[in-house]
Amino acid sequence: MDKSMQKYLDKAEVLIEALPYIQRFNRKIIVVKYGGSAMLDEELEKRVIQDVVLLKLCGFKPIIVHGGGKEISRWVKKVGKEPKFVNGFRVTDEETMEIVEMVLSKVNKKLVQLVEELGIKAIGISGQDGGLLKVTRKYADGEDIGYVGTVCDVEPKILFDLIEKDFLPIVCSVGLDNDFQAYNVNADEAACKIASAVNAEKLAFLTDIEGVYKNPDDPSTLIPELSAEEALGLIRDGYIEGGMLPKLKSCIHALENGVSRIHIMDGRIPHCLLLEIFTNKGIGTAILNDQECRYYHG
Numbered sequence: 001m002d003k004s005m006q007k008y009l010d011k012a013e014v015l016i017e018a019l020p021y022i023q024r025f026n027r028k029i030i031v032v033k034y035g036g037s038a039m040l041d042e043e044l045e046k047r048v049i050q051d052v053v054l055l056k057l058c059g060f061k062p063i064i065v066h067g068g069g070k071e072i073s074r075w076v077k078k079v080g081k082e083p084k085f086v087n088g089f090r091v092t093d094e095e096t097m098e099i100v101e102m103v104l105s106k107v108n109k110k111l112v113q114l115v116e117e118l119g120i121k122a123i124g125i126s127g128q129d130g131g132l133l134k135v136t137r138k139y140a141d142g143e144d145i146g147y148v149g150t151v152c153d154v155e156p157k158i159l160f161d162l163i164e165k166d167f168l169p170i171v172c173s174v175g176l177d178n179d180f181q182a183y184n185v186n187a188d189e190a191a192c193k194i195a196s197a198v199n200a201e202k203l204a205f206l207t208d209i210e211g212v213y214k215n216p217d218d219p220s221t222l223i224p225e226l227s228a229e230e231a232l233g234l235i236r237d238g239y240i241e242g243g244m245l246p247k248l249k250s251c252i253h254a255l256e257n258g259v260s261r262i263h264i265m266d267g268r269i270p271h272c273l274l275l276e277i278f279t280n281k282g283i284g285t286a287i288l289n290d291q292e293c294r295y296y297h298g
């Protein structure tokens with residue numbers, strides 16, 4: 001076979017490699033948590049959005065839940081405050097809450113715009129819309145950390161309605177309590193609770209690190225696969241810190257509540273989502289429920 005023919009065949013093989021994955025996920029809901037840490041520049045954001053749009057055009061039903069933590073911190077500093085976190089949750093006073101709502105709304109509409117540029121209809125909402133995220137005030141180790149909410153209930157009807165009408169829903173993590181007060185919700189928790197409520201086939205996290213490490217300073221300690229129990233063990237043994245803490249805790253909760261496959265990957269790698277979903281390459285850390293672990297290891 002001549003070289004040019006081989007080149008075409010190689011390309012075709014890459015496309016065909018996607019076939020079983022398209023079959024598996026076709027018409028299934030995939031929740032993509034797009035972390036603020038992976039929103040480094042517009043080029044990268046465009047690639048993430050291209051991936052999600054491709055998933056949609058391949059028959060998947062994607063929902064984007066996004067963060068914006070880094071941008072919120074930037075604005076908190078601009079008003080002369082020092083961002084403060086307890087166990088990975090932002091201490092949120094009234095002024096910070098205002099910043100959270102402003103920044104997340106701006107990020108939300110920016111993502112909507114990028115999707116629309118690709119000819120797909122997107123609707124940006126917050127957890128306040130359609131009663132999506134009901135929250136109660138959260139305390140971190142007994143400490144009052146202000147307007148931080150933990151999700152106690154998800155009303156997914158708005159998401160199903162949007163998906164049915166062929167819109168791509170883009171959600172930011174602000175919720176309402178019973179008195180209709182707005183609260184800042186960690187976006188990882190929001191993504192996990194939403195993934196459980198809509199019975200997502202998969203939940204993918206795009207963040208700023210390759211995956212879960214035993215030691216984040218030593219790249220050789222990347223963990224390719226974890227069960228919920230192993231993830232809990234890592235937290236208990238003190239291997240997990242900062243923003244990874246709410247992420248892993250929420251993942252464990254999601255696995256116990258109907259989500260079977262979760263993937264934490266490096267959103268700074270261009271098209272990481274496509275590579276993870278459509279190819280045999282194992283990227284990042286997969287966190288699987290017991291049934292999926294057995295499926296992969298026999």
Ligand SMILES: Nc1ncnc2c1ncn2[C@@H]1O[C@H](COP(=O)(O)OP(=O)(O)O)[C@@H](O)[C@H]1O
Pocket residue numbers: 034035036037038067069070188206207208209211212213214215216239240241242243244245247
């Ligand atoms: N054991 C660990 N493995 C991987 N990341 C960890 C670990 N412990 C702490 N981290 C931190 O968690 C961060 C990811 O969480 P976060 O900053 O909240 O990202 P995002 O904005 O995507 O939610 C990483 O950049 C890393 O510094």
Ligand SMILES: CC(=O)N[C@@H](CCC(=O)OP(=O)(O)O)C(=O)O
Pocket residue numbers: 034035036037066067068069070072088089090100148149173184185186187188243
């Ligand atoms: C309570 C809490 O910590 N809320 C987060 C919400 C945004 C978020 O989670 O953004 P990332 O996904 O980019 O980290 C915050 O204020 O930073």
